[in-house]
Amino acid sequence: MTPFIKAENVCFSYNTGEGKKIEVLKNVSFEIAKGEFVAVLGRNGSGKSTLAKLLNMILVPDSGKIFIDGKQISADTMTEDDVYEIRRKIGMVFQNPDNQLVSSVVEEDVAFGPENLGIPSEEIRKRVDDALDEVGMSEYARHSPHLLSGGQKQRIAIAGIIAMSPSCIVFDEATAMLDPSGRKEVMATIERLNKEKGITVIHITHNMSEAAMADRVIVIDGGRVAMSDVPEAVFSDVGKLRSIGLDVPQITELFYELKKAGLDLPDRIIDAGKGEDALLSFFEKPRN
Amino acid sequence: MMRDITLGQYFPGTSVLHRSDPRMKLILTLIFIVFVFLAKSLWAYVWLFVFTFSLLIVSRLPVKVILKGLKPVLFIIAITVIFNLFLTKGEDLLFECKFIHIYFEGVMFAVYMIIRIVCLILGTSVILTYTTSPVDLTDGIEQLLSPLKKIKIPVHEFAMMMSIALRFIPTLTEETEKIMNAQKARGADLSSGGLIKRAKALIPILIPLFVSSLRRADELATAMECRCYRGGDGRTRMKRLKYSPRDLVLFLVFAAFGTGIILLNIFIPYLVI
Amino acid sequence: MSTITLQNVSYLYSAGTPFEKYALKDINVTIPSGRITGLIGHTGSGKSTLVQLLNGLLRPTEGKILLDGRDIWEDEKKIRDVRFKVGLVMQYPEYQLFEETVRKDVAFGPKNMGLEAPEIEERVKMAAFFCGITEDLLDKSPFELSGGQKRRVAIAGVIAMRPEFLILDEPSAGLDPVGRDTILGGIKKYREETGGSVVIVSHSMEDVAVYCDSLIVMNKGAVYAEGDTREIFSTPEKLYGVGLDVPQITGVTEALRSKGLGLPSDILTVSEARDAILSLAKRRGLL
Incomplete structure (x- = not known):
């Protein structure tokens, strides 16, 4: 099966004002399958956000190839319509909820994308209602977004993307500015979109507990793919994550320390509940 | 709190005026303004006055609040009245004291001017700004002016800018407040000193505000591109404005109002300016 | 050592309008001196209102805020002096930078205090040290720096006023783990070496557990619990009850x-x- 997204040796750099060239991504390659939930983990300035903007052609790589749905995307060979079709297919939700909402009425904001696509009015109406329902914000349809909480605003932004019926949504640090309850709301919405609607999710974050919810974690460090595996495997490599400057x-971390001290405990514990069970059975063993 | 300021002075409601098409309301506002200036005779002014207050009552807006809103205009009214009262020369001298001469014509002009200014402001705000949400208003302007696109006037872009401005007013107000607080926390003194000192004290607020607005504009532009925005061409709208019978009735009412002004001017030319 | 005590403090938002709402109601609390205190609670629990009351950015609707036993609103004209004694770093403070150089920006507070140039210079150096701002950064434009660096410059701008109380509203929000540890570690060092008092508003229980000596827990505009960090976290059920975690x-x-x-x-x-x-x-x- 061809992967939904495939990047091959992608390089990207930008010029600073003083004529210096800064390499942001160096030979990045990865594949993402249709319907997969991938977390991209990395420090600020590691190149994560640049990666996101390459996928929907807001930025163009210096070298390397990117394939979406088996077709290579390239500014040279594609028409403007093709480019916008890619942007429809791969929706994006950004960090600051205030800076991505365009209208002072919630439902009109959600309608913005479909309107740009030239969809007939009745169809837009339906899509907007469905999208708001999907993120649980129907009752706020006629409200003004500026009085809503950060989590609610982000759900509106998500609805605005869903209304364009994308196959993939990239969340570019979409939870970074939210409080814990806002994060929970947004993460629950993301999980539902992935599990129930089969939307491919790329969640860029430096929050490890959010990354732990994904099917796979790609760690970006210094513009390169440093790790790519299931969360259990990535987080168990505590030493490497620490050296990159990420949390576990x-x-x-507790299991890593205990095993280092010589306790015989299982690997790949990233969940509190499973950790408790493992410790309980460890201490119960001799009694049996 | 600055956040609580009613934006664009819109009062939500369900009156006939609230529910009619914003394009029609824009047209009616124009008609109204034209006829305010066409009134010439006493009875035409009375008719104008009665019509304006009927609009206010029909709109079911809080009359007291609306009349209070006229306060800032009092100054302009006062000046107009003084000028008309003292500087108009006529035949019928009412009052004389040293160099002050007040003629009957002056008093008449003054009263006419009061009616004209009050009706102009009250009428246009009741027809348009008090009863139309800023979003509807922008839509109305865009769709009403859309024929101008044919002669390359960027109507869509203009409307888009307006609606984004509306969207960001509360955000930037909040941001200004935050930055002011942050600088006050560092001892910035915003409320004392002369004009120059105060103007200087604004620098620590204006620069961050400017920088952050640029950043917001940049991020918003990217977000809009990601949502497939590429100008007005090929764009559809979820809400298409539709004229209803209500709008026709309203139009006829205004036509009757205009005709009334003209007829009164012609047939009862009492105290014409 | 300075003390801050709140006596029956209430704060009403949008007073006199249909939207009026108590952000804080009848609060009595003493902010611990000489330690790092964590202020935790849900969004809307009144934390941000509380910190803005402490340095006189907001004026309580009812009650008194006593700094060293004196009502801070006793003489309205002297409220600026309160702000120098109780330094507040707001949320996302990097958006308040405005000067041409980092050095000038950090000096803004001390300059407003009317200090002499050598004294200002010394304070800028001291603040830069605690915030991990190296000498070469001082002459750069603050707008050239990375997000984490900007944040540290903004914090330095408040530390340079040498406040008796340093209050930080979510100082590590949005930063990656290294950025977070640099800032919180710097604050800890600042506390240890200057002996000042610090209040940190945070949503991260892991962070407050590591860095804070005591906690004030807010819920629905009231103080829900206060005490040593260890003591507060030893009764998780109590925190779970108001939707907080350990x-x-x-x-x-x-x-x-x-x-x-x-x-x-x-x-x-x-x-x-x-x-x-x-x-x-x-x-x-x-x-």
């Missing part, structure tokens, strides 16, 4:  | 304890948990 869940 | 590691050891493992009830960090579990394993002859 406390439970994983 | 650090993951505390939750785990607490669950193990309730299932009969002999672990202490006041574990806050991974290293404490490791030591406790290892010593338990030794006692049971498993190691």
